[in-house]
Amino acid sequence: AQSVTQLGSHVSVSEGALVLLRCNYSSSVPPYLFWYVQYPNQGLQLLLKYTSAATLVKGINGFEAEFKKSETSFHLTKPSAHMSDAAEYFCAVSDRGGTSYGKLTFGQGTILTVHP
Amino acid sequence: DGGITQSPKYLFRKEGQNVTLSCEQNLNHDAMYWYRQDPGQGLRLIYYSQIVNDFQKGDIAEGYSVSREKKESFPLTVTSAQKNPTAFYLCASSISGSGNTIYFGEGSWLTVV
Numbered sequence: 359a360q361s362v363t364q365l366g367s368h369v370s371v372s373e374g375a376l377v378l379l380r381c382n383y384s385s386s387v388p389p390y391l392f393w394y395v396q397y398p399n400q401g402l403q404l405l406l407k408y409t410s411a412a413t414l415v416k417g418i419n420g421f422e423a424e425f426k427k428s429e430t431s432f433h434l435t436k437p438s439a440h441m442s443d444a445a446e447y448f449c450a451v452s453d454r455g456g457t458s459y460g461k462l463t464f465g466q467g468t469i470l471t472v473h474p
Numbered sequence: 475d476g477g478i479t480q481s482p483k484y485l486f487r488k489e490g491q492n493v494t495l496s497c498e499q500n501l502n503h504d505a506m507y508w509y510r511q512d513p514g515q516g517l518r519l520i521y522y523s524q525i526v527n528d529f530q531k532g533d534i535a536e537g538y539s540v541s542r543e544k545k546e547s548f549p550l551t552v553t554s555a556q557k558n559p560t561a562f563y564l565c566a567s568s569i570s571g572s573g574n575t576i577y578f579g580e581g582s583w584l585t586v587v
Contacts, residue, residue, distance in 0.1 A: 390573040401564055401578035409573040448516060462576055466516040
């Protein structure tokens with residue numbers, strides 16, 4: 359079975375500061391990994407995904423994430439936070455192949471607050 | 475525009491009633507999903523379907539039912555057997571297969587009154 363753990367349910371940063379949202383995964387097979395963002399009362403929007411090409415993945419809005427197999431991590435970063443980055447962020451894992459392929463298992467989410 | 479349409483956005487249910495949430499997609503995706511979202515618990519999979527007339531239970535299927543009679547449509551019924559139905563429900567779709575992006579609708583709020 360696969361699972362995702364997001365460390366820190368709330369993260370607060372100042373505008374212009376580094377954003378670091380942590381995600382660790384557990385999977386019995388090489389995973390596909392995703393980061394989604396959710397604004398209040400809306401659906402989820404894909405930020406980026408790792409599908410076994412480059413381990414450093416660049417996404418939308420200046421975000422990027424690095425897949426580290428040895429640490430089973432896929433942390434999300436952004437060099438400089440903007441007020442518009444305030445939202446909830448979800449890390450998700452999908453295994454490869456099998457009868458349940460394609461479906462995602464989500465972490466519990468991290469709410470990012472950006473202070474002026 | 476292509477996308478996933480969920481309706482209604484807000485729905486109120488009385489105790490003992492069944493309610494149905496609609497989900498329609500025009501992305502020509504084979505796979506469709508229903509997730510439930512509760513504060514602090516992330517998203518949990520209720521049901522998913524990879525092809526018309528076939529669907530599988532997710533992690534929390536009890537008290538829910540679905541149908542997949544058309545590729546574009548995947549309605550979710552919340553039955554009276556679901557004891558705690560108040561939540562935000564998200565429909566999603568994707569090209570079938572691992573690693574493909576799952577796209578989400580805007581969600582539906584269900585409240586029991």
